[in-house]
Amino acid sequence: MAALIRKQILRSMVIKEFKQVFRDRRMLGVLFGSPIIMLLIFGYAANTDVREIKMAVLDRERSSESRDFISRFTSSGYFLLHSYLESEKQMEKLLDGGAVDLFLYVESGFSRRVKSGKGADIQIVIDGTDSSRASVIVAYVNQIVNEFGLEYFKDRTRALALGRGAGGMKMKESIELKERALFNPELESRNFYLPGIIGLLIALITIMLTSMSVVKERESGTMEQIIVSPLRPMEFIAGKTLPFAIVGFFDIIVVTVIAIAWFKVPFNGSFLFLLVSGLLYILSMLAVGLFISTVSKTQQEAMLSTFLFFLPAILFSGFIFPVYAMPVTVQAVTLLNPMYYFMNIIRGVFLKGVGMTVLWPEVLALVVMGAALLSLSVRRFSRRME
């Protein structure tokens, strides 16, 4: 039996595809626009880190201790001092208008009570409109308050210990350090999202370009010329997918490098493992693209179908919402989503530095799903145009 794919012809097909993509504005937009937009959105804009918390202060005490306490906030890097207030009435106005996120009220008698070790009351009012932001702010405030209290406590114990002589009790400073690490979410959301973007990009680019380029042939009538030619079905399919596999592969490398070099996302795993599993993922996405090309008549339809696949696929991939927080039935759906497995793989490789020994179930799932999707799509890919 003759080979399914002749090298020479596949080469011509791939060259032709690349030429067409680079002359097609819409495809160029998908090719270069989508990575740039996604990197900008998830690298800069969609930052769920809480910073620049605007704070208004009413300090009834005005002692060195209270000023020290307030400066703990402003010097932490998370809080911006909006204004000093004179009365509580001003506070309401500011919070209602959204001008400040946080109101800090230090009562008079603060330093006396702190020094006496009895504990002092401060009052904090937080704008709870954005509940997740508010809860992060509460955590910051707690940390600062705890640290402040701890230091005073420590000073006092040290004084006590010194008074008692050597061998006195000592505070474990490690407690303090550990807390600081936990409550330092600097860049964390970016580290979480950027690797995931690779999964999105590959899906978008390979699915959309594959389906659009196939449908374009049908729309413009060139498909007829292809059908009457001795070009074999597998040559056509390979010619339509290989270019976008190459583009997808290229994207993995580029986005990974940008994530590491520009956005300083830690990369702890094996690059080779990332590429291999990326290739498996690309194959299953190409299969989806082929499938879409069999159900779409126009390029617009192909774009629309791509998004119809894309949105639920993202939703059930854990890219934004963690899968473990979903109802069990929905979790079952995620098991059929190649993007879900790739998200696990890519985050595992980037952030945890794990490889095949841990991620083999995901890799296996990609292999099985890729093979199933490909054979389904290839079979559906009828070369006759009825």
Next chain:
Amino acid sequence: MTEYSVEVKDLTKRFGDFVAVDRASFSVKRGEIFGFLGPNGAGKSTTIRMLCGILTPTEGTGSVSGFDIMDEQDRIKNIIGYMSQRFSLYDDLTVRENLEFFGSVYGLQGARLRERMAYVMKMADIGRRQDAVVKSLPGGVKQRLALGGAILHDPPVLFLDEPTSGVDPVMRRTFWEIIYDFSRNGKTIFVTTHYMDEAEHCDRMALIIAGKIIALDTPSALKAALPYSVWSLRVERFIEVFEEVAALPFVEEAAIFGSDIHIMTKKGFPLKRELAGAFKVKGIKGFSIEEVGATLEDVFVSHAARLGV
């Protein structure tokens, strides 16, 4: 090797309930120009597409160069050239890129590919526009390039689906010269058209209406077989007169032919005398009438009338 390049028996294509091609049977001799003449929607393209393997026939059998159109499409693909009714080269590639791509698909390489490309570009009058994007070429050149794409690999059997549609009369003539040229080189040509006058160029032709082949022969035999005398009537206000003429009892068929009216009567009918009488009654003056040789259009009109379409 059989005498026939294309043989078709009871070929039928249904789209749902609609019968686009209804039990078509015909044979195309090796080396002849075979025409498929019919109005839009008659089923010409559908027939050609079944022969080229784009559509699967619903019923019937067919072969191209002895290869079965159902089971041996792979063999057929290498020996046919197809020019679609719709322009079907890559608009966004250059002339050279298109020819190189399709050439390589047909296994052409190196010197052979260059030679064939040079031939096609000369035929299509590409001149120095080798590196022009196809989209930017004038319509006539594009159309000839499409024809060139179909013969790039020098196939022995050519299927041309309305190759001259939308082409100006001068260019149409050029087209037919090219087609004659192929024919002289021994190629079999299956060509569809809805231009009656073009059908005269064919060695043999089939008339197809509403999916049915209603007549098949050489153009002269088809005309000779017409059981009527054909007359050409020239008269003022011919559109109004036409209604009156068509209603006359001895007029079998009447059709507007340019600014003339063609009238068919039983053979040997004394139309000149009878018409003069009828016109006198109706007060129609200033007309001339003479018997003319039948055209294919007359043949077509008479068949269409017989079938009630």
